[in-house]
Amino acid sequence: MLTPGALACNHCHALVHAQSLEQLAAAARIHEERREFTAAREVWMKALALLPPESAQAEWIRSNALRLEALSGTTTAIPARNGWTSRLGPLAPLVVVLAKGKFLLALFKLKFILSLGVFVAVYWGLYGLRFGVGFAILILVHEMGHFIEIKRRGLPAEMPVFLPGLGAYVRWGALGVSVQTRSLISLAGPMAGLIGAAVCTLLWMKSGETFWIGLASLSAMLNVLNLIPVWVLDGGQAITALDKNERFMLAAVAVILAAYFAQPLFLLVAAGAGYRAFTKDLPSLPSHATTAYYSAILAGLGYVIALAPVPVAGK
Ligand SMILES: [Zn+2]
Numbered sequence: 516m517l518t519p520g521a522l523a524c525n526h527c528h529a530l531v532h533a534q535s536l537e538q539l540a541a542a543a544r545i546h547e548e549r550r551e552f553t554a555a556r557e558v559w560m561k562a563l564a565l566l567p568p569e570s571a572q573a574e575w576i577r578s579n580a581l582r583l584e585a586l587s588g589t590t591t592a593i594p595a596r597n598g599w600t601s602r603l604g605p606l607a608p609l610v611v612v613l614a615k616g617k618f619l620l621a622l623f624k625l626k627f628i629l630s631l632g633v634f635v636a637v638y639w640g641l642y643g644l645r646f647g648v649g650f651a652i653l654i655l656v657h658e659m660g661h662f663i664e665i666k667r668r669g670l671p672a673e674m675p676v677f678l679p680g681l682g683a684y685v686r687w688g689a690l691g692v693s694v695q696t697r698s699l700i701s702l703a704g705p706m707a708g709l710i711g712a713a714v715c716t717l718l719w720m721k722s723g724e725t726f727w728i729g730l731a732s733l734s735a736m737l738n739v740l741n742l743i744p745v746w747v748l749d750g751g752q753a754i755t756a757l758d759k760n761e762r763f764m765l766a767a768v769a770v771i772l773a774a775y776f777a778q779p780l781f782l783l784v785a786a787g788a789g790y791r792a793f794t795k796d797l798p799s800l801p802s803h804a805t806t807a808y809y810s811a812i813l814a815g816l817g818y819v820i821a822l823a824p825v826p827v828a829g830k
Pocket of ligand 1: 657658704749
């Protein structure tokens with residue numbers, strides 16, 4: 516799962532200024548694209564004022580502002596959390612490099628480690644250690660798909676947090692990001708999940724151990740469920756880049772996959788896509804590439820599920 520709520524975790528403090536932040540960030544990104552760095556930085560600073568100073572977004576905006584400052588050659592002070600960044604001046608690029616190093620540190624973040632440990636323990640207790648570890652790794656692979664895609668685009672993200680029984684989520688800054696980009700970030704999780712499931716399938720083919728195909732098909736099913744285009748599921752975010760016709764097309768693809776693989780799970784995807792063809796959140800442009808990508812991931816997952824010797828009925 517992915518929490519696109521950008522500005523605050525669903526579970527903690529909801530941010531009041533979400534709407535205006537979105538607008539400011541979109542404006543700032545337009546300035547950045549036009550290489551108007553000083554103007555972009557000014558808009559980001561307005562956005563910073565609306566954020567809690569300790570939040571990951573604020574942290575990211577501060578380092579982004581430093582980067583823009585270096586690009587524009589201005590030396591205006593930045594209101595930092597404890598004031599030290601304002602005295603940096605020419606050292607600003609160095610700070611940006613140091614801030615990037617924090618990405619490595621983030622890998623060892625406590626919340627991530629603790630939640631991963633609890634997750635493994637719960638599934639170890641339920642189904643044995645091997646399953647607990649394998650299942651946690653596949654969930655992690657899915658989340659890292661999002662994480663890498665977000666980082667690759669230079670956006671702020673935190674390491675995944677695991678919730679036993681529910682899965683995991685990555686908090687990230689979706690400020691001013693286009694619907695296409697959001698959609699691709701949402702699909703990166705299921706795509707990584709498909710790769711993970713495919714690796715397990717190969718291990719099954721090599722070793723003949725049914726454990727591997729069991730793990731592969733269970734993980735593939737969870738990824739299909741995650742692609743139902745509703746709520747905060749990955750599919751719910753991904754479909755926002757598809758226009759009305761493409762949503763119908765996706766529904767049709769899902770019906771065909773349900774029939775071809777005799778897998779009722781895909782009917783849930785079809786129902787969701789059909790429903791979203793009538794919601795009012797249509798994008799300004801169609802996105803054939805995203806529609807094809809979405810469909811291809813679904814087909815790949817269907818293939819893995821169908822390979823399992825004893826197909827488990829959809830839940
Ligand atoms: Zn996800």
